[in-house]
Amino acid sequence: MLTGDAQKFYGLLFGIGFSTLLITQQMTIFVNLVERGASGVYNAPEAEVWVMDPVSRTTDVSYAMPGTALDKVRAIPGVEWAVPHLRAVANVRTKDGDLEGVTVIGVDDATLIGLPKRMAVGDKSVFFAPDTVVIDDVGVDRLFSNGASPLGERLELNDQRAIIRGIADAIPSFTSQVTLYTRYSSALNFVPGTRNRLSFVLVGVAKGETPEAVAARIEQETGLKAETRAELAQAGVNFIIENTGIPINFGITVFLGFVVGVAIVGLTFSLFLRDNIKQFGALKAIGVTNSKIMQMVGVQAGLVGLVGYGIGVVGTIAFIRGFGSNPFFKGFYIPWQIPLISLAAVVIILALTGFIAIRSVLRTEPAAVFR
Amino acid sequence: MLRNLSFARQILPALAVIGLAIAAWLILAGLPDRSTAEPAEQPPKAVGDLAGKARVAGAGIVEPASEIIDIGSALSGLVTDVRVRPGDRVAKGDVLFTVDARAAQASLAQSNAAIAEARASIAEASAAQATARQQLALYRGLADPAAVSRSEVIRAEGEEAAATTRLGLARARLASAQAAAAAARTEIERLVVRAPIAGEILAVNIRSGEFVSTQGGGNSTPFIQMGETNPLHVRIDIDENEVSRLAIGAPAIVSPRGAAELHVKATFVRAEPQVVPKRSLTNSAAERVDVRVLQLIYALPPSEAFRVGQQIDAFIPAKAGAPAKTEG
Numbered sequence: 001m002l003t004g005d006a007q008k009f010y011g012l013l014f015g016i017g018f019s020t021l022l023i024t025q026q027m028t029i030f031v032n033l034v035e036r037g038a039s040g041v042y043n044a045p046e047a048e049v050w051v052m053d054p055v056s057r058t059t060d061v062s063y064a065m066p067g068t069a070l071d072k073v074r075a076i077p078g079v080e081w082a083v084p085h086l087r088a089v090a091n092v093r094t095k096d097g098d099l100e101g102v103t104v105i106g107v108d109d110a111t112l113i114g115l116p117k118r119m120a121v122g123d124k125s126v127f128f129a130p131d132t133v134v135i136d137d138v139g140v141d142r143l144f145s146n147g148a149s150p151l152g153e154r155l156e157l158n159d160q161r162a163i164i165r166g167i168a169d170a171i172p173s174f175t176s177q178v179t180l181y182t183r184y185s186s187a188l189n190f191v192p193g194t195r196n197r198l199s200f201v202l203v204g205v206a207k208g209e210t211p212e213a214v215a216a217r218i219e220q221e222t223g224l225k226a227e228t229r230a231e232l233a234q235a236g237v238n239f240i241i242e243n244t245g246i247p248i249n250f251g252i253t254v255f256l257g258f259v260v261g262v263a264i265v266g267l268t269f270s271l272f273l274r275d276n277i278k279q280f281g282a283l284k285a286i287g288v289t290n291s292k293i294m295q296m297v298g299v300q301a302g303l304v305g306l307v308g309y310g311i312g313v314v315g316t317i318a319f320i321r322g323f324g325s326n327p328f329f330k331g332f333y334i335p336w337q338i339p340l341i342s343l344a345a346v347v348i349i350l351a352l353t354g355f356i357a358i359r360s361v362l363r364t365e366p367a368a369v370f371r
Numbered sequence: 372m373l374r375n376l377s378f379a380r381q382i383l384p385a386l387a388v389i390g391l392a393i394a395a396w397l398i399l400a401g402l403p404d405r406s407t408a409e410p411a412e413q414p415p416k417a418v419g420d421l422a423g424k425a426r427v428a429g430a431g432i433v434e435p436a437s438e439i440i441d442i443g444s445a446l447s448g449l450v451t452d453v454r455v456r457p458g459d460r461v462a463k464g465d466v467l468f469t470v471d472a473r474a475a476q477a478s479l480a481q482s483n484a485a486i487a488e489a490r491a492s493i494a495e496a497s498a499a500q501a502t503a504r505q506q507l508a509l510y511r512g513l514a515d516p517a518a519v520s521r522s523e524v525i526r527a528e529g530e531e532a533a534a535t536t537r538l539g540l541a542r543a544r545l546a547s548a549q550a551a552a553a554a555a556r557t558e559i560e561r562l563v564v565r566a567p568i569a570g571e572i573l574a575v576n577i578r579s580g581e582f583v584s585t586q587g588g589g590n591s592t593p594f595i596q597m598g599e600t601n602p603l604h605v606r607i608d609i610d611e612n613e614v615s616r617l618a619i620g621a622p623a624i625v626s627p628r629g630a631a632e633l634h635v636k637a638t639f640v641r642a643e644p645q646v647v648p649k650r651s652l653t654n655s656a657a658e659r660v661d662v663r664v665l666q667l668i669y670a671l672p673p674s675e676a677f678r679v680g681q682q683i684d685a686f687i688p689a690k691a692g693a694p695a696k697t698e699g
Contacts, residue, residue: 045408066662068610068649074417074428075613075689081414081631110629111412117404124411204410206422229407303384310387313394321397333401339394 005275011268012304013311016346019261020312023254024334024342025319030250032332036174037240038233039331040087043170044114047202048211050232051082051218054225056199058236059087060103060173064196065224072222073201078214080207083108084184085200088191092180093156094143102139102178104157106187114202115168115181121151122166127183133162133190136170139178141327155180157190171331174240258345266353273297273357277364285366297358301350309346313339415631415684421624425689427617429667431607431625433681435598436670437568442467442595445561447584450577455595457575461566467595470562470583479555485548492541500534507531570599573679600679603671605637607685608664611646616689623669623687627676631684635676637669 040059041050051073056062073082086106091099107114112124120137127134135143135150144150155162157180168181182190188197203226205214211228218226227235241247273280280293316334323329417426449471455461507527510519574596577583583594605625609617625637643666667687671677 042403042405045406046410048407068608068612068662068664071428071430071608071610072613074415074684074686075426075616077423077425081410081416083414108414110631111410111414113410113414117408204414303380306391307383307387310390310394314390317394317397331403333403334398336398336402339398 005272008268008272008275009304012265012272013308015261015264015268016305016308016349017311017315018264019257019349020309020342020346021315021319022257022260022312023345024312024316024338026250026253026257027338027341028316028320028332028334030246030254031335031338032329033174033246033250034237034240035233036172037236037238039171039173039236041229041233041236043116044085044202045117046113046204047085047229048205049203049215049218049226049228050085051201051203051222051224051226052199054223056225058239059200059232060236061239062087062199064088065198065201066196067198069198069222069224070201073203073218073224076214076218076221078206078209078217080204081113082201082203083111083113084198085114085202086184086187086191086197087199088187088197090157090191092143092162092178095153100143100178102157102180103173104133104187104190105179105181106184106191107181108202109183109185112183116170118169120167120169124166126165127181129163129165131161131163131186132165133157133180133182133186134166134168135164136168136172136179136181138170138172138176138327138330139180140167142176142178158192160189162186162190172327176328258349261345261349262353265349266356269301269353270357270360273361277361280361281364281366284364290362293361294358297354297361301354305346305350309343312342312346413631415626417686418624418634421686421688425616425691427609427613427687427689429607429609429613429664429685429687431605431667431683431685433603433605433627433671433677433679433683435570435573435600435679436602436604437570437599438604439573439596439598439679440567440570441593442564442567442597444470444564444583444585444594446470446558447582448472448562450579450581450583453575453577453579455572455575457572459572461570461572461597463566463569465566467564467566467572467597468577469564472559472562475555475558475562479552479559482548482552482555486545486552489541489545489548492544493538496534496538496541500531500538503527503531503534564595566597568597568599570597571601572597573600598679602673603677603679604640605669605671605677605683605685607667607669607683607687608649609667609687610649611663611665614646614665617665617667618688618690619667621688623667623685625669625671625683625685628682628684630676633676635671635674637671637685640668640670642667 037058041047050059051069053063053065067084070082070084073079084106085108086104088104088106090102090104092102093099105114107127112127115124115134116136119134122134126132133155140150144153150164150167153164155164162180162182168179170179173179180190191197201224203214203218205211215226215228215231218224283293320329320332320334324332416422417428447470451469451471453468454466455468461467507524507530510524510527513519572595574593576592576596577594605623607623607625619642620639622639623637625635626633646663646665649662649664669685677683
């Protein structure tokens with residue numbers, strides 16, 4: 001019945017598909033964008049607990065501790081290992097003389113704990129060469145936009161020579177700032193001197209201990225702040241949500257998607273039912289009950305919903321995959337919860353509009369056939 | 372059957388279902404890997420008895436048992452010969468290097484000449500004295516006082532006295548020249564720098580022909596560094612806040628930097644009486660002085676893994692029942 005009128009059928013598909021696409025895609029971008037606030041945590045896959053000064057908030061908003069904090073943490077039972085981790089901002093002067101703000105990350109000298117899991121170009125052993133820095137792939141786009149290979153390029157950091165010897169495969173930070181990874185001892189030279197330098201202590205947890213218990217023990221015994229990986233990642237996300245307008249902007253778009261869906265689908269649906277009111281009357285005349293009619297409408301709405309939802313979800317995936325090579329979208333993924341949320345939205349849209357539209361049908365008398 | 376196949380009714384829903392299935396698969400496959408990873412290389416960790424127990428951690432530096440001796444030079448001058456190379460073992464008193472001794476040799480020769488001259492003067496004065504005495508004895512032995520004039524006797528007595536005085540003077544000159552020669556020999560000896568203890572040469576920073584001054588120390592590099600490297604000691608810095616928890620005297624577990632899988636048991640030697648600003652391990656020219664540390668000295672067992680100046684990580688047991696620190 002519904003497919004008989006191609007215009008209205010495809011109109012409905014478009015309405016459902018469009019609002020699914022809008023809701024799914026915008027929520028995906030929103031989730032991925034705020035998760036960028038936790039990228040620092042995810043880029044250090046070995047650390048189970050992060051120890052920091054009590055006033056530090058996220059990986060990028062931190063206050064340095066004295067160097068002996070490392071020894072204090074190592075002394076706590078349940079701590080399998082602890083290594084220093086330095087995160088600081090510095091200015092780098094490129095070959096062309098441009099100034100660029102960079103994040104310098106100093107990883108443990110001996111074990112290189114704190115590096116991203118993979119290197120895009122090069123091997124982790126390059127870190128043992130003198131004056132080595134490894135740039136992240138976003139930084140390559142920012143500093144070397146002309147497509148030249150950054151390997152072997154010289155940078156000037158705090159009047160020191162630094163040579164790029166590799167590219168790390170890292171999740172970009174929220175601000176897409178250029179990140180340079182280097183060893184802790186080199187980082188001390190690359191970052192302008194302050195008294196305390198140690199930003200974080202990364203901790204591995206002994207077998208048979210949970211990160212939560214060890215973090216609580218570290219906090220109690222050292223007076224420092226210790227957060228598990230999940231807690232610090234959440235703190236980074238919360239920091240972005242609290243300090244930017246992103247949730248409101250994306251919330252508005254998602255709401256608009258919902259409203260557009262309701263409007264298009266509702267209008268088309270009720271038009272369709274009104275057009276076919278005679279047929280419904282005839283059905284009633286031959287003794288079809290209201291519940292049967294509701295089932296019929298429900299099946300048709302379900303068909304439209306299924307196809308429209310499919311279009312929307314496939315469209316979102318095509319979008320995310322299509323832009324996957326763009327550095328802005330690097331590492332974007334669709335959390336499995338989001339398609340379920342948009343599915344719920346589709347069901348609500350159809351149920352709402354279907355219920356409003358069907359009321360007139362239910363009130364129709366069989367005599368409507370003759371009108 | 373096929374005639375009834377409707378694009379909108381059958382194909383589209385089927386496509387939608389297939390699309391959704393592929394989408395679900397892509398979404399699940401595309402979920403990011405947020406799992407934690409084991410470190411590729413082992414970081415330093417407390418092992419054995421200390422793994423689950425209260426402990427204190429510290430970082431330190433390997434040093435010789437005698438600590439590092441910066442060899443100085445008593446006199447300044449050009450280096451003429453360096454007799455040792457880094458890594459050599461020397462006994463106490465072995466020559467390390469010699470400084471140009473030509474000036475001292477010259478003054479020794481001068482003194483020797485003066486000795487010879489003084490000896491000649493002594494001989495001359497002795498001869499004159501003997502002659503004068505013989506003359507005087509001759510005059511005094513005459514029975515007839517009128518045989519020689521009184522003035523002649525006085526002259527002879529004067530000659531004898533003058534010769535005696537000259538002899539005394541020449542003897543004094545000899546003693547002075549001998550003292551000068553001894554001083555020159557001491558000088559020559561001081562220009563030879565010797566090992567103050569038996570030990571190993573750790574660094575040689577001078578070469579023949581270079582100038583060494585006595586104003587060493589400060590920031591200038593020491594000429595030669597040596598120390599007793601058997602056994603090696605480690606100097607472990609412990610944060611002053613942790614000192615009260617420390618079980619002083621307990622053996623420590625020590626790992627060299629970069630070889631954390633190696634766990635060496637070091638025996639306690641002593642604790643430095645003074646708590647000092649932390650200086651080691653900053654890797655930075657600008658030292659941090661806000662943290663004070665107690666330095667503990669531990670002896671390492673014989674091992675190939677440690678070298679003087681190397682950084683180490685150490686774990687030391689804490690006192691049983693020591694209260695946890697709640698200070699930040």
